[in-house]
Amino acid sequence: MMRIDRIFKKLQSMQEPGGVTAQDLADLLGYSRANVSHELNKLTLSGKVKKVHGKPVRFYPVEQPHNECKPASAPLKAVTNDTPKKSVLGKFSEDNPSLYAAIEQAKAAVLYPPNGMNILILGETGVGKSMFAELLYDFAKDNQLVKNNSNLIVFNCADYANNPQLLVSQLFGSKKGAYTGLDENRVGLIEKAHGGILFLDEVHRLPPEGQEMFFTFIDKGTFRRMGETDTLRQADVRIFAATTEKPESHLLRTFTRRFPMIIRLPSLKERTFQEKNNLVNFFINSEAQHLNAPVHVSANSLNAFMSYECENNIGQLRTDIKFACANAYAEYISGKKPNISVVSRILPEHVKAALLENVEHRKVWNGYMPAKTAVSVYYPDQAYDYAAELDDNTVYDALHELFESSSPENMPELVDVENAITTFFRENYNHANKHSNYKIENLISGNILSLADDIITLCETELHKSFRTEFKYALAKHIESTLDRVKANKKIYHPNLNKIRVELPRLFNLALDSLRLIERQLEVTLPIDEAGFLAMILMYDEVSNRENTHTKVIVVMHGEAAASSIAETANHLMGVNIAHGFNLPLDVKPQLITDNIIDFINSEEHISDVLLLVDMGSLTHIGKVIEEHTGIRTRTLQLVSTLHVIEAVQKSISGLKADDLYNEVLNVFSILEQPADAVTTAAAAERKLAILTICTSGEGAAKVLQNIIEESFSYRKNYLDVIPVEFTDANQFMREYDQIASTHIVIAAISPLELSLSVPVFNVNIASTDAGISQLQQLIDTETTAQLMIDPLRSMLNTISPVEIIPDIRHFIQQYTENLNISVTSNMIIGICMHMACLIDRLSSTHNNNSPEKMEEPDSPVNRILMNHVMPLCEKYSVVVNNAELNVIAKFFKQSNK
Known part of the structure; x- marks a missing residue:
C-alpha cells in the first residue's frame, strides 16, 4: 500500500468531528508532517478530502457529513446562512481588535438596503486599504449582495494623474475617434464592474473633469463614455474609494458628502503588538502558500520583523517579508540551503537594524516565542485565509528564470542573485526609505x-x-x-x-x-x-577635545564602502571618532590597504593599541605586519557588524586596552535575553546583611513592620534581608538571634523594647520621622557599601583578605569620626577603605621581605589623633605608617567634612 493510501485510510478510520490535522496523522503513522501535508493536499485536489481552513488546518474525508466538520475549538453557534467566508471576516476582526469598529461600520454599509452605501476609506500609505476593500468584496459575495461572478475592479487614480484624459478614458471608456489613435470603442472600468464593486485608490487624484463625471455617476447611476454626447449609459456598481488625504482638506470636501460611510484605518504604529504578530504570521504564511513549501524563519528574524519601524505601514511590512523570503528562496534553489530559511543575515538592512534594539519589544516578544524555539516553520497548508493576495510573486519567477537559464557549470554568482531581487523590488514596489539616518x-x-x-x-x-x-x-x-x-x-x-x-x-x-x-x-x-x-x-x-591616548578601532572589509559605513555609523551613535574604516575593493590587493593602515597609524600621535575588526581571507593576518612596521600592539578579530564595532568603540571610551577590548567584543553575542523581570542579580557577598523587625505581640505584627521597612527604605535586596522575629521569651529570642547571625551580618534591629544587642536598636517609629529614616538609611548605605567593596578588592590585594580587613577599617572609621564628631558619606567610605586596604596590603608585602621601620613621631596634632586610631590596624597587620601616609588618610576626612 502506498503512503497516500495509508494516510487516506487512517483519515477515514478516525472520524473526528472537527477534522484531523496533518500533525495528528504524522504522529500516528510515523511520517514527517511535511510528507503527510503533501499527500493530504493531493487528496484534496482529487476530491477525496476536504480542507477546513483555520489554525491549524484540518482535513476530513468527503463521505463524512460536512456539517460535522467544524474545527474542534469552534464554539457552537445558531444555524445561519453565513458561509465560511463570513467567519473569515470575523476571524480577521478577532486578530485585529483595533479594526473592530471599522469592520462593523463597513459591514453595516455593505448590508445597507437596497444597494449598500458607498465607502470612503482613509489612512496613511500602506495601512491596508486595498486589503480591506478585498475583505469587504468577499463579505458582499458571501452574503449574496453581489453576484459570485461579479468583479472587484481595482484602479489607482495616481497611476494616470499626469494624463487626465487617459485617466477619464480608463474609468468611463471611450468612443472610437474620441482622441487621436483610438480606432475602436473601449469599455471603461465602470462598465466592467457592473454588478460588482469598483475600488478607486487615491481617489483625490481624479482630475476636475473626471470628478464631475464621477459625481454624476454616483448621484444618478448614469455616465457617458469619452466622446459620446447622445448616449447615456447605466451601471449597477458599488463604489469603494480610498485616499491618504485628510477628510477636512479642500480636495475631499466634495467627495465626503457622496460617501455616507467614511472609515479610517489606523497606522501600524497604532496597532497592538499582537496584531503585528498576526500580520507577520499571515504574510509569511502567504509566501509559504505561493512557494508551496515550508518556510523556516529564525527567532532573530521574527524579532526583527516585530520590532523595526515600518514607515510605510503594512505595505512595507509585507514587502520586506517578501524580500526576505525571496532571498531565502534564492539560496534554496541554488542549492546553498536544504530548505527555505529566513535568517537575520538576509534581511533588508533597515529590518536587521532592529536587532540592535534593547527596548521593551524583545521582552514582550518572549511571550510570543516558545521557550528555546530557534526556528519557526510556516507550512503552506496553515496559511491565514482572510484576504486574497494583491499581486503575484513574480520575484520567485524571476529567480527561477535566472537559475533555469544557467548551466550547472555556470551558476549565477551571489551578486547576480542580489541584483535580480533588488531590481524586482525597485520596479514593482514603492519600497520604504532606508533607515540610514535612524537615530x-x-x-x-x-x-x-x-x-x-x-x-x-x-x-x-x-x-x-x-x-x-x-x-x-x-x-x-x-x-x-x-x-x-x-x-x-x-x-x-x-x-x-x-x-x-x-x-x-x-x-x-x-x-x-x-x-x-x-x-x-x-x-x-x-x-x-x-x-x-x-x-x-x-x-x-x-x-575628547584634547589629546588622549586610547585603543583605536580599525574596521577592514571587502567591498566599496562597507567598512567606512559601519565605522561612521558607530562613531555617529557614540559621538566620537575612534573607529576608522578601510574598504578593500575586490580589484585591489590587500597589501595596498595594509600600507594605508600603517601610514594612518604612523600619522596618529595618540594611539596606544589597535583592535582590528576584519571580515575574512588574508585580512586576518595583517595585524602582525602592522605591528612590525609601527611598533603598536594589535589584536585581530574576525567579527564585523555594526553591533561589534559599537561595542568596541564604547569599551575603548572606557579605557580598555587591546587585549581586554578583544575579549569584550568577542563576547558581545554571548549575552542571552533573560525574562522581562527587573534586574536584581549580582555577585553577592558570602553572607547577606540583615535588619531584624521585632515584635512582642506575635509574628504577624513583626511581618507588618517588615513590610513598612521594605517600602520605606532603599536597599539592595540581594545584599540585605529584612527578617521578622517574634519576642516572647528572652532566651528563645537570643537563640534565634544567634542563628540568624550565623548566616547573616546583622546590622540593626527595630523593636518596641530596649534591647541590649551588639548592633543599633531603633524604635518601631523609625519610619515615621525624617530624622529616623535618614539615620537608618545612612546605616544601610554604609553597611552595604562595605559589602560591595569586598569583590573588587579581591583582585587588588595580594596578602590580606578583604573579608577580614574591611570590618577592621570600618571600625577605625567609626571610632575616628565619633572622636572628632565628623561624618563621612558612603562615597568617602569607599575611598578610605580602598586606599587603606591597598596601603596595608602593600606595607604588609614589604614587611615580609624587609625589617619593619620604626614608627615616626606624628608631625601635627591631627596626625597624632589619627595615629592613635590607626595604631590597632598597624599592630594587627604588622605594618608601619609614616607621616606622609597619615597626611593622605587625613585628607579623606578633611574632604568629607567640607
Whole structure:
C-alpha cells in the first residue's frame, strides 16, 4: 500500500468531528508532517478530502457529513446562512481588535438596503486599504449582495494623474475617434464592474473633469463614455474609494458628502503588538502558500520583523517579508540551503537594524516565542485565509528564470542573485526609505535614555560644565550594555579601578552617585567596578577635545564602502571618532590597504593599541605586519557588524586596552535575553546583611513592620534581608538571634523594647520621622557599601583578605569620626577603605621581605589623633605608617567634612 493510501485510510478510520490535522496523522503513522501535508493536499485536489481552513488546518474525508466538520475549538453557534467566508471576516476582526469598529461600520454599509452605501476609506500609505476593500468584496459575495461572478475592479487614480484624459478614458471608456489613435470603442472600468464593486485608490487624484463625471455617476447611476454626447449609459456598481488625504482638506470636501460611510484605518504604529504578530504570521504564511513549501524563519528574524519601524505601514511590512523570503528562496534553489530559511543575515538592512534594539519589544516578544524555539516553520497548508493576495510573486519567477537559464557549470554568482531581487523590488514596489539616518532613540529604550538625562544633569551640576549632545547616547549605550551583562550573570571587572579612584577622585565620586541613581531607577545591583567605567566615560568627555591616548578601532572589509559605513555609523551613535574604516575593493590587493593602515597609524600621535575588526581571507593576518612596521600592539578579530564595532568603540571610551577590548567584543553575542523581570542579580557577598523587625505581640505584627521597612527604605535586596522575629521569651529570642547571625551580618534591629544587642536598636517609629529614616538609611548605605567593596578588592590585594580587613577599617572609621564628631558619606567610605586596604596590603608585602621601620613621631596634632586610631590596624597587620601616609588618610576626612 502506498503512503497516500495509508494516510487516506487512517483519515477515514478516525472520524473526528472537527477534522484531523496533518500533525495528528504524522504522529500516528510515523511520517514527517511535511510528507503527510503533501499527500493530504493531493487528496484534496482529487476530491477525496476536504480542507477546513483555520489554525491549524484540518482535513476530513468527503463521505463524512460536512456539517460535522467544524474545527474542534469552534464554539457552537445558531444555524445561519453565513458561509465560511463570513467567519473569515470575523476571524480577521478577532486578530485585529483595533479594526473592530471599522469592520462593523463597513459591514453595516455593505448590508445597507437596497444597494449598500458607498465607502470612503482613509489612512496613511500602506495601512491596508486595498486589503480591506478585498475583505469587504468577499463579505458582499458571501452574503449574496453581489453576484459570485461579479468583479472587484481595482484602479489607482495616481497611476494616470499626469494624463487626465487617459485617466477619464480608463474609468468611463471611450468612443472610437474620441482622441487621436483610438480606432475602436473601449469599455471603461465602470462598465466592467457592473454588478460588482469598483475600488478607486487615491481617489483625490481624479482630475476636475473626471470628478464631475464621477459625481454624476454616483448621484444618478448614469455616465457617458469619452466622446459620446447622445448616449447615456447605466451601471449597477458599488463604489469603494480610498485616499491618504485628510477628510477636512479642500480636495475631499466634495467627495465626503457622496460617501455616507467614511472609515479610517489606523497606522501600524497604532496597532497592538499582537496584531503585528498576526500580520507577520499571515504574510509569511502567504509566501509559504505561493512557494508551496515550508518556510523556516529564525527567532532573530521574527524579532526583527516585530520590532523595526515600518514607515510605510503594512505595505512595507509585507514587502520586506517578501524580500526576505525571496532571498531565502534564492539560496534554496541554488542549492546553498536544504530548505527555505529566513535568517537575520538576509534581511533588508533597515529590518536587521532592529536587532540592535534593547527596548521593551524583545521582552514582550518572549511571550510570543516558545521557550528555546530557534526556528519557526510556516507550512503552506496553515496559511491565514482572510484576504486574497494583491499581486503575484513574480520575484520567485524571476529567480527561477535566472537559475533555469544557467548551466550547472555556470551558476549565477551571489551578486547576480542580489541584483535580480533588488531590481524586482525597485520596479514593482514603492519600497520604504532606508533607515540610514535612524537615530539611537530607535535603538535604546526610553527609560534608559531618561536615566542618562538624569545622570548628565547631576554631573553638569557638580562639574559646572555642559556635556555634548552625543555624550548622552554614549552613556545610554553603556548603561544598556551593563544591564545586559548583569542579566547574563557576567562579571563586571575594571582592571584599573583603584588607579581611577586615586587619579580621578572627583569623577569617581560622581560615578558612584550615578551608580546609585541607576540602581534606584532600574532596581538593579551593580558592582563598584562599574563606577570605574562610568568615571572613564565622564573623563573621556572632558578630554575628547584634547589629546588622549586610547585603543583605536580599525574596521577592514571587502567591498566599496562597507567598512567606512559601519565605522561612521558607530562613531555617529557614540559621538566620537575612534573607529576608522578601510574598504578593500575586490580589484585591489590587500597589501595596498595594509600600507594605508600603517601610514594612518604612523600619522596618529595618540594611539596606544589597535583592535582590528576584519571580515575574512588574508585580512586576518595583517595585524602582525602592522605591528612590525609601527611598533603598536594589535589584536585581530574576525567579527564585523555594526553591533561589534559599537561595542568596541564604547569599551575603548572606557579605557580598555587591546587585549581586554578583544575579549569584550568577542563576547558581545554571548549575552542571552533573560525574562522581562527587573534586574536584581549580582555577585553577592558570602553572607547577606540583615535588619531584624521585632515584635512582642506575635509574628504577624513583626511581618507588618517588615513590610513598612521594605517600602520605606532603599536597599539592595540581594545584599540585605529584612527578617521578622517574634519576642516572647528572652532566651528563645537570643537563640534565634544567634542563628540568624550565623548566616547573616546583622546590622540593626527595630523593636518596641530596649534591647541590649551588639548592633543599633531603633524604635518601631523609625519610619515615621525624617530624622529616623535618614539615620537608618545612612546605616544601610554604609553597611552595604562595605559589602560591595569586598569583590573588587579581591583582585587588588595580594596578602590580606578583604573579608577580614574591611570590618577592621570600618571600625577605625567609626571610632575616628565619633572622636572628632565628623561624618563621612558612603562615597568617602569607599575611598578610605580602598586606599587603606591597598596601603596595608602593600606595607604588609614589604614587611615580609624587609625589617619593619620604626614608627615616626606624628608631625601635627591631627596626625597624632589619627595615629592613635590607626595604631590597632598597624599592630594587627604588622605594618608601619609614616607621616606622609597619615597626611593622605587625613585628607579623606578633611574632604568629607567640607
